[in-house]
Amino acid sequence: MKYCLFFLICFTTHFYFSQNIGFLGRKNSVGVGLRLNTPFWYRTMINHSNWSNYGLFVKRNGALEIKKDFLDLGLKVNLKRVIARNCSIGLEAEFELFSTIYNYNTSGNLNLTETKHQKLNFFSTTLMPSIEFSSRSSIQPIGISQEFGFGITQSSLILKDYLVSGVKQYYDSNVEDYVDKDTSYMVSYNSTFSDLTKNKFHLFLIQYAVNFKKPLSQRLILNYGLSYNIRFYSYRMRDLMDQSKEYTDYGVLAEEMRKKLIRSFMHFKIGLSYTF
């Protein structure tokens, strides 16, 4: 705690002006905005053959078609209070919808080749207290500021009819092997995930953001900026996961979701704040 206080004092050098803080004297603000995550960034920047030019399969015209995975959308709501001329604290809730690939090799009675899995959607909710600092000459909540946050993300799969398509294989006793028979086989395989919605997994989140805030009226402020997110889990959290299904459908899926979250390290955000 004492370190937190020290940190706060170091960055807020203008405490003595505190009677003038806020936007036109208003210290509180409630904001709502969009968070845009572009997987394009990490897919093109990280030189990984599996990830480059990667797309997701979406259902279109009764078939699964590949589509570039450009954007994940999220909604954020925050409540902030200016505590010093260039410092404010806040509580932020983020609701994000991610889509990820599911490439688990289907087995059992589904013997398919040329498999296409429809993208899986999962929903993440983040709750994050944050602290925001601006330069000495700025007056919170206007201008450029740097935000640090530490929170927890809870993610769970959205259950719906996910499809898999491919060429169905049947066992041909004549040749004593599997042969392609049904060339346009498509089946919902949501039952595979039915038990997964009960299982939610958590990740810690450290966020660093640069915010640009421009007043639009005497009450409204336009916010935009970029944020870097580092998501991680502790060994303790990992233990809480169902270890027995590490290499089962669920295990693979959870890993994909975690990967997606961890890789979604950079966001562009834009929103409006109402000061009061």
Added chain:
Amino acid sequence: MFFNLQKKYRNLKCLFLIFFWGITSLGLTQQNFNDFQHLKAEGEIPNDFTIQAYNKINEDIKNNKISLKGNNEIVFLEGVHYAINDLLHSGMVVYGDEVTIYINKIADKLLAKDTILRRKLHFYTIKSNETNAFSTFQGIIFVTTGLISQLENEAQLAYILSHEIVHYTEEHVVESFEYEINNKYNSEKIKSLSTFSREHEFDADRLGVKLYQEAGYSKEELVSTFDILLYSYLPFEEFDFPNTYLNSNQLKIPVHLFPEKVFPIDVEEDVDDSKSSHPNIKKRKAAVSKEIEKFTNWGNEIFSFGESDFLYIRDICRFESIRTDIINAEFDNALYSILVLEKKYPNSIYLKRMKAKSWLGIAQYKSKSSLTTKLPNKTKLQGQIGSLQHVLKNLNTLQILTLSSRIVYDLHKANENDIVLNAIWERMIKTLAEAKFDLVIFYKTSMDDARNQKTITDSINSINKTSIETNKLTKIKNSLNRNIDTANFHLYALYDIIVDSSFIKKLSYYKGIFRTKEIEKNEYESLSYRKKKKIEKLKIRNTLKLGIDTLLFIDPLVVCYKRDEINQIKSEKLSEDFNDVLNDLGSYLPININSLSNSSLDEKGTKGFNQKSILYSYVNEKYENEAIDVLPTDFLELESLSKEMKTDKIMFSKVETIYDVNFKQSELLLFPFFMIYPIYLPVKIYKSHHTYLSLWILDISNNKVMEELTMHYNEPLNKYTIMNRMYDIMKKVNTKPSIK
């Protein structure tokens, strides 16, 4: 700080929009010259003053007013409209006053046959001692008070107006601009531009003669107008400056301090004009003389509206010129003009006030050892005024302080109920106290009494001893001369003042104040580093904390730079926003904000316009006299203004904003760390917005600058960012300073 208006407009860089007359430097209540009131705008405020420049530009573009097209049209219109709007709102221009009405009457006469043209032209007066008149693309013709004060008759003024009208009708402004654009890459640009400009002047001189002749004015006054121009650098009259002018019963200045003879006037008609925008006088006179011969039906009018009317208007301008001289700290010119006007108006309290004010200024500058900067170089002394300047240069600090005190004291004693003279005397005592004026050295007897009693103990005594040896006639002669020709003449000059108890009391009071300040300064110097640091921190903490409840804002100004140029339209719109912000802030703050701005002139009218002009003059005077603790020339008006506005605290503010993004080579080296770019670049771009907010808070009551500072922010500017900054500033201004 940031408001030297006269200099700003004197140096208007708008060669392409203004045509000078060519002189290097023009039914109301009648003026009572004994209690002269300086020129003020009267009547309804003209549209030229209330319409914003960007609206004027849009109107001109809509009406296809000029032949220029595209970017050139925009550049030209922005140049002309913003420069002239700035001049109109500088506080130097007046409308509806007696002088402007008189100029308009002459214009009516000149354009009696062309009513369409007459309706297009607007005439205004500029309160400036420059001898000048100029016309603009918009059809506004300005005449300075300095020009009218130099003229001898109405006909001369009529010719000058004719000349300027021709500049307008012949569209010389647009032609010059086009010429400049087309000769952008001409290696001898200045020379060719000068030639082109001189041709325009010859045209205006020539065609002006026709207009003048048609109005029935006398041809005899045409050429003499150019002589007025030639000698315009001298005062408006060349009256004798007698050696006894500064003498009184108590003080006689030795003759040897005056020049032996009047300085010669040295000016040439035929100067090299190859790089000048105007032809030399000799050529202009010759060209006009030739033109005169082309006309036969010459009239003989010199004063079509009566000589007395002209002289009355000229006297207004001459009185006004004294005020302008004092504001510009040109006390020698003011004193010489007072000498001229005193002959006609010996009982004018205005002249007495101005005389006292001039001597106060001279004493203040001399005590700061900077009077020489306000006087011309010895080699440049010319004419009768040169004698006055010569004396002022020859007197030492003690002599100047004594002479000034004597004159101001006499004026104050003769008019004890005059508030202005009382204030000037009070400030004189303060000046003496600051200069550590020691009364002990002064004799308690007058020079005449000392001579009569023959009890003189100083150098006068020694002079007496030498003169005893001479004959009777020489003795009498020496005795007569002695009182005006001694080294310590000034020591006898204050014999009655140094025994005046109220003077002694006030002098001691001010000396006490200065002594206390000195002690405090010494105490501070002796403090330890830590304690000094503590005091400095307290000062920083108390920055802008002035405990002000009501504040008067003058012309909040925004200047947006686009590369090396000013984005005029954006600047004007943001300035309007700035003014709106101040009105809106009233609901957020306990501080009461009044504002006087260009955009509020529609609402405030002529009264607001005049109030703004007085404040601009005051600021200009303060700026011109930074070295001294100036007593405002318009201090009575300032007092009534502060009563009306319920505050004596005024604030000038200016916001300058520029977007300037520069990447250093070292920043490009960061490329390998490409991951930082998504953050680094937007921050870099955002931080390239530089906004400088300058503030100047003045207390009119004690003529002190309460706060003067410039703040720098890295944020883009819009109405609400200005509002937030001003909220922050006003909140602090309203807060009382903390003691610990």
